Amino acid sequence: MERRDFLKKSIIVVAGASVPLSALELVDPKEVLAANPDIHWAFLLDTHKCVGCGFCVKACKTENDIPFNAKVTRTWVERYVYTKDDRRYIDSPNGAQDGYTESRIDLGQGNFKEIDPENVGKAFFVPKLCNHCETPPCTQVCPVGATYKTDDGVVLVDRTWCIGCGYCIMACPYGARFFHPVEKVADKCTFCYHRITKGMETACVNACPFGARKMCNINDINDPVTQIIMNQRVGVLKDEFGTKPQAFYIGLAQEVR
Amino acid sequence: MKSHVWRTLFVVILLVVGIMVFRLFYVPSDFGSGKRGFMYSYHRFSNEGEWKAQPIKYRDTGKQKMHEYCGECHDDVVEVRTEDLHGTIACENCHGPAFDHPEDPEELVIDRSRALCLRCHTDLPYTTSERHRIPGIDPKEHNVDEMCVDCHDPHNPRLEDM
Numbered sequence: 533m534e535r536r537d538f539l540k541k542s543i544i545v546v547a548g549a550s551v552p553l554s555a556l557e558l559v560d561p562k563e564v565l566a567a568n569p570d571i572h573w574a575f576l577l578d579t580h581k582c583v584g585c586g587f588c589v590k591a592c593k594t595e596n597d598i599p600f601n602a603k604v605t606r607t608w609v610e611r612y613v614y615t616k617d618d619r620r621y622i623d624s625p626n627g628a629q630d631g632y633t634e635s636r637i638d639l640g641q642g643n644f645k646e647i648d649p650e651n652v653g654k655a656f657f658v659p660k661l662c663n664h665c666e667t668p669p670c671t672q673v674c675p676v677g678a679t680y681k682t683d684d685g686v687v688l689v690d691r692t693w694c695i696g697c698g699y700c701i702m703a704c705p706y707g708a709r710f711f712h713p714v715e716k717v718a719d720k721c722t723f724c725y726h727r728i729t730k731g732m733e734t735a736c737v738n739a740c741p742f743g744a745r746k747m748c749n750i751n752d753i754n755d756p757v758t759q760i761i762m763n764q765r766v767g768v769l770k771d772e773f774g775t776k777p778q779a780f781y782i783g784l785a786q787e788v789r
Numbered sequence: 790m791k792s793h794v795w796r797t798l799f800v801v802i803l804l805v806v807g808i809m810v811f812r813l814f815y816v817p818s819d820f821g822s823g824k825r826g827f828m829y830s831y832h833r834f835s836n837e838g839e840w841k842a843q844p845i846k847y848r849d850t851g852k853q854k855m856h857e858y859c860g861e862c863h864d865d866v867v868e869v870r871t872e873d874l875h876g877t878i879a880c881e882n883c884h885g886p887a888f889d890h891p892e893d894p895e896e897l898v899i900d901r902s903r904a905l906c907l908r909c910h911t912d913l914p915y916t917t918s919e920r921h922r923i924p925g926i927d928p929k930e931h932n933v934d935e936m937c938v939d940c941h942d943p944h945n946p947r948l949e950d951m
Contacts, residue, residue, distance in 0.1 A: 583920040585908040587882050594886055595846050613915070631908030633928060649914030656918050671829050680832030683823045690836040726843035735847050741878040742919065 572685040572778075573723055574750035576757050576766070577659050579783040581744035584609050584657035586631035591739035593629060595724065597714070600629060604710040606721040607661035607736055612787060613637060614653045620787055621645065632657070658788050659744060661736070662687060662708040662721035663769060663777030670700035670709060670720075679718065685750075685778060686723045694718050705773050723747070750778070846886035850879040862891070870944050883943065903928070906937040 592607045593600055608627030614620050625638040637645040664687050671679045671687060678693040679700055689700075694717035701709040701718055712719035724734035728747065732738075737745045748757030760766070760782075767784040768777040781788070819834040848858055859880050860867035870876050881887055883905060884897045912925030932940075940951065 581919055583909060583918065583923060587878075587908065591847060591882070596843075630904060631911075632913065633904065633907040633911040635911075635913050652914050652916075654917040655913075655915035657920070668829060677820065677831045677833070680822075680830040681825050682830070682837055683825065688832075688836065688840055690833055691839075693833060693836070722840055725837075725840040727845060729841050730845070732845070732849050733851065738847055738849055738851055739879055739882055741882070743877075 570751045571749050572751045573664065573728060574685070574748055574758070574761065575661065575664070575723070575779040576746040576748065576761055577779060577781050578744045578746075579656055579658050579781060579788075581742045582609065582657040582659050583742060584611060584628060584632040585741070586628040587739040587741065588659060588736035588745060589627050589629040591735040592721075595727075595735035596722070598719070599713060602713045603627075604713065604719070605629065606708075606719070607659065610658045610660060610788075611637075611655070612658065612785065613647060613655040615647060615651045616653045617651065621647065622787070628657075656783075656785075658781075659736075660706070660708070660769075661779060662704075662723075663706055663775065663779040664721075664723060666776030666778060667774065669703045669705065669773075669775060673699040673703040675699065682725075686725055686728075687720065688722055688725065689718050689720060691715055691717045705770050705775065706777075845888050847881050848886075848888050848890075850881045850887070855880055866944055873944070874946055875943060901936060901938050903935075903937055906941075906943075910937075 586609055589605055589607055589609065592598065593605060596606060598604065598606060603626065605627035608624050608629075609632075610622055610624045611628075611632055612620065612622050621637040623638040623640075625632075635647065635649070637647060639645050664681075664685060666685075668681055668687050671681055674680075675697065676693055676695055678690045678695070679687065680690070681687050696711065696717055698711060698718065701711060704720075709718055709720045711717075724732075724736075727734055734745075734747055737747050746757045746760075748755045748761070750758050750761065752758055753762065761780050764782065766780040766782055768780060769784075770777075770789055817833050817835070820832070821834065822829075822831045823834075824830075848854070850859060855867055855870075883901075884899050887894075887897055890897060907928050909920075909923050910925050912927055913920055915921055937943075942950070
């Protein structure tokens with residue numbers, strides 16, 4: 533073999549060998565997923581610890597570019613006030629993005645209700661977000677395959693593929709989806725997929741000063757949060773819908789749905 | 790078979806073939822369903838990578854991570870804070886997102902507003918809630934129009950140290 537031929541052929545071999553390798557790495561996310569086939573993300577919310585500061589909502593909106601002046605949010609905090617004369621009031625002004633700084637209840641449409649402090653029986657706050665259901669109704673109804681559940685258990689929306697029809701927003705029993713006013717597509721909590729896949733906490737978990745929000749890999753039985761879900765009394769929202777939510781709550785009341 | 794039947798059939802076949810050819814070019818090649826099957830996860834696989842590539846804004850500045858990163862330069866403040874009441878609040882809740890700090894932004898925008906403190910320190914009459922354990926004020930009466938941080942040190946909020 534001549535020197536020129538040898539060089540030519542070796543260049544071809546090197547080029548041929550390197551292209552499919554790099555192409556595999558970039559194009560085939562199955563390879564990436566296969567590295568962590570056992571991860572299944574779940575969320576734990578402790579309603580006893582929540583004080584309604586709304587730092588989670590602020591952090592979520594900042595991290596994920598959700599406009600503060602629009603009445604949409606990926607996560608929100610609800611306030612439940614039971615009075616001694618057996619009335620129940622529930623509100624979440626602006627999703628509690630500025631926390632609860634007033635004792636009056638926001639009844640909507642500019643109406644407010646001041647409750648006599650003597651009359652307050654019990655009151656508590658409940659943080660909410662997408663439940664990332666095991667059998668999500670929202671992904672079933674998508675007519676174009678734009679929303680889906682990943683192998684590690686997170687429900688995502690493909691922004692380039694979503695046509696904005698809004699079926700999924702209607703289908704979600706928890707009201708966790710909304711129409712993104714800037715991107716003009718359906719939007720929802722992603723469990724901060726860009727953070728958790730790099731080993732970080734979600735923005736809301738990180739921002740919560742009281743430990744009311746926690747995240748875990750529910751397949752890892754040594755994870756302390758998984759231990760709580762396994763060993764303590766936790767509940768899920770709207771169990772009867774058969775959606776198998778992956779957000780677990782400590783201290784649920786029957787009014788919280 | 791008569792020719793009018795053939796004609797209709799031909800049009801139908803042409804339509805089906807046309808749609809399938811269009812689909813072949815229009816649907817990305819990495820469309821498919823993962824281990825959760827067609828019903829729940831029929832999607833474009835490369836979209837998962839797009840979500841992973843979203844820009845990160847907040848560092849992990851929870852109680853433990855705060856020591857590690859923020860404390861590298863601001864160890865005096867971190868030391869005071871972690872021992873005290875506000876030690877559970879992440880730095881970035883008030884100081885703003887700092888993923889690339891100190892390069893970008895070089896200086897963080899600190900939220901010193903009353904509204905920020907009032908998120909926790911508004912007095913609400915909820916004796917059964919954890920909120921009740923946090924000292925609260927009536928924002929309509931307690932030094933209206935003044936900044937909380939003018940009197941209270943958020944890094945060391947103990948009243949006896951004021």
